[in-house]
Amino acid sequence: MKQTLYDKIWNDHCILDNDDHSSLIYIDRHLIHEVTSPQAFDGLDIKKRDIWNKKSIMATTDHNVPTINRDQGITDPVSKIQIEALRENCKKHNIELYDLDNLKQGIVHVIGPELGMTQPGMTIVCGDSHTSTHGALASLSFGIGTSDVEHVLATQCLNLTKEKNFNIEVNGVLHPYITSKDLILYIIGSIGTSGGTGYTIEYTGETISDLSIESRMTICNMTIEAGAKSGLMAFDEKTHDYLKDREFLPSSKHYDDALKYWETLISDSGVTFDRKEKFNASDIQPQVTWGTSPEMVTSVDECIPSSDSIDNEEEYLDTLAYMGLEPKTEIKSIDLDKIFIGSCTNSRIEDLRQAAEVVEGEKVSSKIKQAIIVPGSGLVKAQAEREGLDKIFMKAGFEWRDPGCSMCLGMNDDFLQPYERCVSTSNRNFQGRQGDKGRTHLVSPGMAAVAAIKGHFYNVKDFMNEK
């Protein structure tokens, strides 16, 4: 029988089928961080259970860590307890931890692929919904809650019910300066934030093949924002090129066998999906979200839609009140306070290069209170510095920070004050996400950079043509 990529990875990891339609699925890689793991380790301790396979686990500190003045240690006492808990748990169980003093520390979804801990065909879990990111490398990856973290620690397995197969095919050429971030925002705007619920989404089509692996990760990352726990992309030559020479790759003894297996990680041609949607990449202009859900999105040259385009009028009005915006306002006329370039969606080297291309020789507008750039990992930061990107940013008036989640969720000191309006390259514009009563607009790195320079939204394509 013909199989999708999802079917293949699922079947390869299925230990047994339970009688309630769920199956016992083996987990190859388990990524952990400080926020969703302490209660799981506690649970193990209480029941005196061991960890099944310590070597399958990689830990990092990212959500809660300072991105400035790290030499002073962690000053917030509550954050410190949580980070100390992870350190102790890793030490006690002999788990590899990429901590603040390690050059390889960074956002869990940036460092997994970067170090080659993420490999095609693997099942990968993490107590974080954006684990979907790793699907760009043809691995079945999804976020889990803390009880499941404990379950995987203790058993190396999860009882899961198989999702349905959803194929999103994208063809056509993206215009210059339009990125995979615009593409995924556009898709979410079209299928909605629950459009993918109950499905695993596989992205195919020539546009996807043409994208770099880092750009593909941005799409898989935001797949959870479309309601699907996992996004997947087939293994190809680009996946292979990306992986080559990464630290944790199969040893030379097994490499050829691994490669042979990886090459099977594509959906069989002619296989039927439960659902299919097609998109044309050349339709897409730079996207900006205007509301408090990623599906509330439009093109930068448009206006905020009127209420007739929304089902629930009350929610529409509440949203605009929260965002401090009026119906039908031109997106480009909205004034901005802060700029955040970072997060597991857009903090990789290509993202920083895109932003730097825009910023080079320009200055951050005097209307902008703060513009920060937070690389996704220590390795990304070092690479950017080798390329001189840090100098371009700092010369323009950006702050150049140490790696972490930072203002994506504002658990550390980087957060919005009430009513501040932020342009962010992250993935969630929920109420209060970046700070209590803070207002978030999601965009691509290039669009965030242009917004910093102009002090309001502006089409990055036009900006680069005029430059």
Place this chain on the structure above:
Amino acid sequence: MKSKSYNGQVIPINRDNVDTDLIIPKQYLKSIKKSGFGPFLFDSLRYNDTATLDSNDEREENSEFILNREPFRKGNILVSKSNFGCGSSREHAVWAIQNYGIDVVIAESFADIFSRNSFKNGLLLITLESQTINEIIDSSLSSNSYILDVNLAEDKILLPNDKTITFSISRSYKDRIINELDDIELTLRNKDQIKNYENQMKLSKPWLFNNE
């Protein structure tokens, strides 16, 4: 099978896409415990001020918000619309709902990870059609008391007007809630199969165990 039923006041949250950031904002995720989140449930909607985990100050309530109004304050059955629990995987959202004293959440649909987390903690989620949800929300908002009677053993909800609604729920979910099972214990009953699988993989895909 023990019978399990829940009886109580409805708390209507009349919107779609209630995300887990809204249920429990990030500043409370720094706790390393599973308890103590109840006072921070829907924090940004419930209070006019902000707090931290370790502050003991009296909070300033937003009198408009449903949880600060009678009779909803003491409710234990939360009713909302579609895609409830979307966003972050934080299980703290489920703990906060339970810590507050809510036993059941009824909605048009739930996000996947939230459903799983609820299942793991024995929080009962029930899906109903939008028409029924709207009826419950509207009626509860316009009466002094709106009590539902949820009978899990029989998959039935009794409305105050004596109308009965049947809901569907998976067997395993029901068992999990009624018998309060330990999932890890259950999985470890298959220890030998897991070991066998692992040994096979060590032969056929040894690179997966490279860093051993």
